Amino acid sequence: MRKLMHNKTTWILLFVFVLWLSVFAVNRKKSNKEFELEGDDYANAFSYDGQEQEKDINDIAGYNYENTERGEEVQLPPTVKPEQEGEQLEGAPDAEDTEEEAVPGDDSKLEPPTEGASQVDEPQEKDEEAVEEEEMRKFEEGQDEEEEGDSDMDDMAGAGREEDEMEADVEEKEVGESAPKAELEESNLYDGRFEIPKPDLLHNFSNNPEFERKLDTLSAPAIPFLPNYKNPCWFEGVNNPKSYFDNFFVLATDRNMRFMESFKMMQQLIEDRSSAADGPGEAWRLRCLPAFYIPGVAKCGSTDLMMALTMHPDIIKGDMKELKYWNRVRHPHQIKRYQRAVEEHPILGEFPRPINHYLEALDYSAEKVRMAMLPPVDSKTAPFHQKLIGDGTPSYMWDFDSWSHMELNKGFLEPRYTVAHYIRQVTPDAKLIFILRNPTDRLYSDYKGFQKQKKKSRKFFHELCVAGIKSLDDCLHNRTMRSCLYDYEVNNREDVLPLSSFADDMAPSFPEDLVDNEEEDHDKAVRVRVGMYYHFLKDWFDVFPREQIFLIQLEDYSERREEILAQLFEFLGLGPMPQDKYDKLKEVGVRNKAARRMRDRLGGDMYEETKRLLDAFYKPYNEQLAAFLKDDKYLWK
Numbered sequence: 001m002r003k004l005m006h007n008k009t010t011w012i013l014l015f016v017f018v019l020w021l022s023v024f025a026v027n028r029k030k031s032n033k034e035f036e037l038e039g040d041d042y043a044n045a046f047s048y049d050g051q052e053q054e055k056d057i058n059d060i061a062g063y064n065y066e067n068t069e070r071g072e073e074v075q076l077p078p079t080v081k082p083e084q085e086g087e088q089l090e091g092a093p094d095a096e097d098t099e100e101e102a103v104p105g106d107d108s109k110l111e112p113p114t115e116g117a118s119q120v121d122e123p124q125e126k127d128e129e130a131v132e133e134e135e136m137r138k139f140e141e142g143q144d145e146e147e148e149g150d151s152d153m154d155d156m157a158g159a160g161r162e163e164d165e166m167e168a169d170v171e172e173k174e175v176g177e178s179a180p181k182a183e184l185e186e187s188n189l190y191d192g193r194f195e196i197p198k199p200d201l202l203h204n205f206s207n208n209p210e211f212e213r214k215l216d217t218l219s220a221p222a223i224p225f226l227p228n229y230k231n232p233c234w235f236e237g238v239n240n241p242k243s244y245f246d247n248f249f250v251l252a253t254d255r256n257m258r259f260m261e262s263f264k265m266m267q268q269l270i271e272d273r274s275s276a277a278d279g280p281g282e283a284w285r286l287r288c289l290p291a292f293y294i295p296g297v298a299k300c301g302s303t304d305l306m307m308a309l310t311m312h313p314d315i316i317k318g319d320m321k322e323l324k325y326w327n328r329v330r331h332p333h334q335i336k337r338y339q340r341a342v343e344e345h346p347i348l349g350e351f352p353r354p355i356n357h358y359l360e361a362l363d364y365s366a367e368k369v370r371m372a373m374l375p376p377v378d379s380k381t382a383p384f385h386q387k388l389i390g391d392g393t394p395s396y397m398w399d400f401d402s403w404s405h406m407e408l409n410k411g412f413l414e415p416r417y418t419v420a421h422y423i424r425q426v427t428p429d430a431k432l433i434f435i436l437r438n439p440t441d442r443l444y445s446d447y448k449g450f451q452k453q454k455k456k457s458r459k460f461f462h463e464l465c466v467a468g469i470k471s472l473d474d475c476l477h478n479r480t481m482r483s484c485l486y487d488y489e490v491n492n493r494e495d496v497l498p499l500s501s502f503a504d505d506m507a508p509s510f511p512e513d514l515v516d517n518e519e520e521d522h523d524k525a526v527r528v529r530v531g532m533y534y535h536f537l538k539d540w541f542d543v544f545p546r547e548q549i550f551l552i553q554l555e556d557y558s559e560r561r562e563e564i565l566a567q568l569f570e571f572l573g574l575g576p577m578p579q580d581k582y583d584k585l586k587e588v589g590v591r592n593k594a595a596r597r598m599r600d601r602l603g604g605d606m607y608e609e610t611k612r613l614l615d616a617f618y619k620p621y622n623e624q625l626a627a628f629l630k631d632d633k634y635l636w637k
Contacts (some may be wrong), residue, residue, distance in 0.1 A: 196277075197284055202237040206287060206356035216352060216407040218417065218425050223289075230386040230573065231369050232427050233288040238270055248329055248348055248357045249320070252341035258319045262364035269367065287359050288366035291388040292431040292572055293423060295540065296397030297530060299445040300437040301554045306392040308565055311581045314574050315388050316365045322393040325358040326419045331402035334488040351405065355426075365389045388572060396423075397434065398529065398536045401488035414483040420543040431572055432544060437554035438636040439531025439622070440614040444606050447526050458602050461526070462610040463498035468528035469617055471496050485529050485536070492525045531618055533634075534625040541628075553633055561585065 205211050205223060214220040225232045244263035250256045266285070274283040294302050303321065310317045323329070328338055330352045342349045366389070373383035396419045403415035423430055437445075447461050471493045475484035484490050541549065550571045557564050562582050569577055605611075626634040 196273075197235045199237070201235050202284060203234050204236055205234075206236060206354065206359050207240060212352060212354055213407075215355065215422070215425065218408060218421055220425055222428075223426065226385075228382040228384050229288075229369065230384070231288050231291045231388050232429070233286055233366060233369060233385075235284055236287050238283050238285050239274075243267065243270065244360055246347050247360050248341070248353060249323070249361045251345045251348060252338075253320070255320050259361065262319050263360070266360075266363050266367065285363060286366045286370045288362055288369055288389055289359075289427050290362070290391040290430065291427070292390045292433060293396065294390065294392040294394060294433045294435070295419070296394050296434050296536070297436055297442070297533070298394040298527075299442050299449060300394070300435045301552075301557060302392055302394040302435055305433070305435055305552070305557070306390070308561070308585055309390065309568065311584065312569060312574060312577045314386055315390060315572075316368050318365050318389065318391075319361065322395070323358060323361055323391055324393050324395060325353075325355075325361075325391075326422045327393070327396055327399050327402070329353055329357060330355075330422075331405035333402050334492075362389060388574070397540065398485070400486055403486055414480055415486050418486075418539050418543075420540045424543050430544075430548065432540065432549045433552065433568065433571075434537065434540075434549065435552040435554055435557065436533055436634070439533065439618045440611060440636075442531055443526060443528065443614060446530070448602070450527075456602060458604075458607050458610070460498070461602075462607055462613075464524075464526040465528065465610055465614060467493075467496045467498060468526050469613070471525075472528060481535055482539075485532065491527065491529050494524065497524055528617070532621045534621050534628055537625070538628065551629065555636075556633070 203224060211220055223232070223234055225234055244250070244267055247259070247263065249259045250263060253259070270283045270285060273285075277283055294306060296302070306321050309315050327333075328335065332338070332342075332351055369385055369387045369389065372387050373385045376383050400415060400418045403409050403418065404412075406415075406417060408417050409415050443465070444461065447464070448456070468491070471490055472484055474496075475487070475490045550568060552564060552568075562585070565582075566576060569575070622635050626632050
């Protein structure tokens with residue numbers, strides 16, 4: 001009996017102890033409801049919801065942050081060491097941070113992702129080799145038609161590669177020093193790990209007709225970017241039930257399944273935030289624009305360059321290398337597949353297509369930016385988010401054939417404003433990276449990589465070059481240079497093309513891996529105008545300060561890739577890339593088998609006659625470029 005009573009007493013004491021723990025936990029949660037830091041402005045800038053954020057972090061991104069009291073150490077993802085104090089970004093210093101791959105979630109609002117996609121419930125551990133293979137596949141699929149077919153560097157030893165053998169990897173994080181201070185003097189300094197932004201931090205730019213109208217008149221208000229984010233980002237409320245449903249990149253691109261998976265995750269995240277919000281249907285998301293762009297040029301190494309840049313732990317790999325929003329998506333474009341998108345999806349017929357299409361395509365990357373940070377140095381500093389997002393659309397430099405649809409350009413014979421003005425308006429501090437190549441070699445690589453018509457030969461390439469030069473020459477007899485260069489019809493005239501370009505039935509078929517897989521994207525002509533770099537670059541130099549522009553010559557890059565990449569990371573305000581990443585780049589080597597097969601099939605290099613023709617055509621433009629840049633290497637002698 002005594003033993004029985006002893007056991008009963010033990011169980012009662014255990015029950016009382018558990019009950020006490022439950023009451024303690026509830027009281028602690030209530031006490032943390034308003035998470036206050038020193039500084040009245042900062043304390044009022046946000047509210048705290050540890051339970052919701054814990055689900056957000058653990059379920060969505062696989063992180064394991066502890067919901068700690070102020071003063072306790074927060075378990076942060078490992079970081080890389082900041083290189084230096086860095087540049088100022090809206091009052092906040094630069095710093096480094098890291099990326100962690102988020103785990104796809106479950107959402108019934110969109111079609112299910114491809115079979116085998118990971119789910120949010122249980123993030124799966126993968127061995128390093130499997131993760132690297134997955135990252136490699138993602139980067140390959142993220143390439144768009146500007147760079148498909150043959151590599152930009154097919155003739156450059158040590159830099160070319162076949163896209164299906166590109167090496168990508170998951171970054172190994174290094175624990176770094178604490179972040180530079182982001183003083184809590186402004187109400188929009190916001191710790192994105194735990195708090196929910198209050199209404200005064202939410203700005204609606206993505207679904208704002210007045211903002212859209214002002215974008216086209218270059219009078220849009222400045223976006224209040226968060227100063228403790230290195231990338232240009234802000235918070236927006238979201239209560240649109242159709243978010244991500246009618247997005248151009250899901251409905252009209254061949255990467256739709258990639259975007260579908262990312263959009264499903266974002267929908268689930270917004271749904272979770274809405275469920276936890278104070279008001280019905282209220283939720284929020286971080287919106288980001290690119291911090292840097294690679295506006296040019298196709299077949300000059302931009303794919304290799306973007307792949308190398310995204311190996312840096314502080315640059316995020318996006319869902320697609322080339323989004324083309326500013327030059328082909330926002331306004332109607334003459335390329336047939338863009339016209340076909342409207343025929344197949346009438347909802348895409350609204351022009352200008354709102355910037356929300358672009359922002360939604362970047363939202364998953366923005367969430368990665370939000371989830372990665374350097375720890376604060378003290379209670380008066382906010383964690384610093386330093387990952388960067390880039391847009392690698394190499395047609396931004398030269399293709400604005402839809403310029404006449406921009407409000408400020410209407411009624412003029414040539415564009416007064418170009419893509420550069422759009423980008424400078426929304427991201428005035430954006431960094432631009434241009435990579436150029438001998439224009440004669442670029443055009444031949446362009447021909448091999450694109451041109452969906454079945455017939456390909458050195459003879460046919462020569463005929464197309466003659467036709468392209470004639471078309472431009474005819475135009476210049478009656479119109480200005482810029483009027484001719486920014487004209488799709490002038491650069492795709494069928495009446496000057498050789499008859500053989502229409503004789504597909506008589507031409508031999510080529511394997512699909514040797515031609516571009518974007519049907520009809522460049523029609524039948526070769527793109528002679530693209531190599532007239534001077535006139536296009538000048539438009540960008542007229543808009544952006546020289547210190548925000550970084551120029552690379554492909555021939556130079558192929559010989560000094562590691563050195564130039566180091567300069568690029570410094571230009572972007574990032575610390576050095578770990579040496580093991582450079583070692584991986586060296587291992588890749590020249591692997592562009594598709595390009596070699598195509599060159600062999602065409603009988604080797606272009607005819608000498610063709611080379612002389614193109615060299616003579618491009619010579620005056622190369623001389624203008626060399627004089628403009630004060631650098632004779634751009635003569636390509």
